[in-house]
Amino acid sequence: MHKRILIVEDEPAIRDMVAFALKKGEFDPVHAGDARQAQEAIADRVPDLILLDWMLPGTSGLELARRWRREPLTREVPIIMLTARGEENDRVSGLEAGVDDYVVKPFSARELLARIRAVLRRSREDDEDGSVVVGAMRIDGAAHRVVARTASGEQPVQIGPTEYRLLHFFMTHPDRVYSRSQLLDHVWGGSVYVEERTIDVHIRRLRKTLEPTGQDGMVQTVRGAGYRFSASPES
Missing domain, CATH: 3.40.50.2300 (Response regulator)
Known part of the structure; x- marks a missing residue:
């Protein structure tokens, strides 16, 4: 079809x-x-x-x-x-x-x-099977669903397709620092249609998406290097 x-x-x-x-x-x-x-x-x-x-x-x-x-x-x-x-x-x-x-x-x-x-x-x-867990965050790839563990139980995360791709990549590669150009290559496939400036916009949107669950701090800025996703506090 x-x-x-x-x-x-x-x-x-x-x-x-x-x-x-x-x-x-x-x-x-x-x-x-x-x-x-x-x-x-x-x-x-x-x-x-x-x-x-x-x-x-x-x-x-x-x-x-x-x-x-x-x-x-x-x-x-x-x-x-x-x-x-x-x-x-x-x-x-x-x-x-x-x-x-x-x-x-x-x-x-x-x-x-x-x-x-x-x-x-x-x-x-993005439609990958299996689950990925990092800290309080979990992705159910088969259901294309994101949930966060909170004090009151599991809370669904309402997330758009681009932020889902970015989060999925981060969660399958936790605690590693990626530059903007590396994120473009891995998440967007090196598409010539996407600019490095776009990464900052999607990082802000991903943090805003995770903010209601209190997990926005997992998306960390590494000054002069790029971004990482970690359950450990920023150093």
């Missing part, structure tokens, strides 16, 4: 162009012109990936991304933002909202398909 891609874009010409490229790439495109139509499409069938325009009528793409990252149905669906905003601060805002990648307009069909395939490939690689 072809992967279903939800296109959330209010300009019909761009929607049609993207849908045509997706069909050529053997994907199954679904159209939505605004937030309401997007919600209806998701309710009908959860897509494998969402292409989300930054500028939408009524609700911005940024607000939608934040909403979908909070909702159980869409929390793990990869999101690629389509935007005319190419400035670093704008890209960082999108990443902090929960977006997995971004494509700056105007873009070619070839670039778009390459980014979609890269994001989907990374998502597939």
Whole structure:
């Protein structure tokens, strides 16, 4: 079955162009012109990936991304933002909202398909069997689930796909220091579409995700070297 891609874009010409490229790439495109139509499409069938325009009528793409990252149905669906905003601060805002990648307009069909395939490939690689335990944190790979042990029992951790990949790598390589470039190679597969600056954004998001469980201190900054994940206090 072809992967279903939800296109959330209010300009019909761009929607049609993207849908045509997706069909050529053997994907199954679904159209939505605004937030309401997007919600209806998701309710009908959860897509494998969402292409989300930054500028939408009524609700911005940024607000939608934040909403979908909070909702159980869409929390793990990869999101690629389509935007005319190419400035670093704008890209960082999108990443902090929960977006997995971004494509700056105007873009070619070839670039778009390459980014979609890269994001989907990374998502597939995350579906690993077995459990990983570090300190109070546990990942159930088969269920794609993260839980933290607290004083009141096990607490589920609501986590997005990119932070899940980062956490999974950290927990399978605990107490080791990795530079930004090493994390890019290991977690993102050396993708040319991801910048080193992006790592800092995802580290902040991972810490914020773990904060309610009190385990955010396990993601540690090693000054001048990079980051590590450890159950031991920072030294």
